[in-house]
Amino acid sequence: MARTNNKAGATRKLFVTEYHKYRDHLLRLDAENRRLRFGMIAGDEFILEYAKRLADMKSIVYGHIIGGEVRGAAELRPLGRHVHGEAEAAFSVEKEFQDAGIGTQLLGRVVRAARNRSISRVYMNCLAENRKMQAIAKKFDAVLQFDQGDVVGKVAPASAHSFSLWREAVEDEMGFVMAMLDLQRRILPAA
Ligand SMILES: CC(C)(COP(=O)(O)OP(=O)(O)OC[C@H]1O[C@@H](n2cnc3c(N)ncnc32)[C@H](O)[C@@H]1OP(=O)(O)O)[C@@H](O)C(=O)NCCC(=O)NCCS
Known part of the structure; x- marks a missing residue:
């Protein structure tokens, strides 16, 4: 399949008010990619119910946005009540946009977000057949363990560093500006 140029888009955190874009992205996944995403x-x-509960899950959601639409996404969800400790992550990229480095970029953001929150372990559950996700996890030194037909990838992020904190803060500021521009683009044609 042709590789999409992922430089055409940008990866940033989504605001709660943008979660409908994440929901629409999940709804655009085909049956096979939905199965791989949710196991x-x-x-x-199911996706509509899942999206309704998102705001309560305390997840950090990253989106890869191309032309105002979320085409790839990653969720980092704390396990337990606190944002520190352990967390699980899940990823999705729409079929036409796969194999262009978006999944790798999303995992990089998730690992850094975990690092900056003193999360000691990030778990990724995927089906044993999901070689692609496993290949990406290995790029981040994940330990892969087989568990009843599934594979659990475990990444242990390094400790937070002033540079990693600074990078996330700068990207959040840029992300805010981009979100405002996206909003403006949505509202202006309607005005
Ligand atoms: C898994 C997923 C998020 C990856 O996103 P992506 O944008 O296609 O990933 P990338 O382009 O960053 O990387 C894919 C890597 O897998 C490799 N790969 C592709 N097919 C492979 C295969 N059959 N076996 C091993 N590696 C494979 C590619 O070569 C690439 O590595 P490279 O960058 O070193 O060349 C995407 O395929 C997806 O949404 N799948 C459905 C949902 C899912 O499986 N989610 C994970 C479980 S939570």
């Missing part, structure tokens, strides 16, 4: 068959109803 089971996931119909529209």
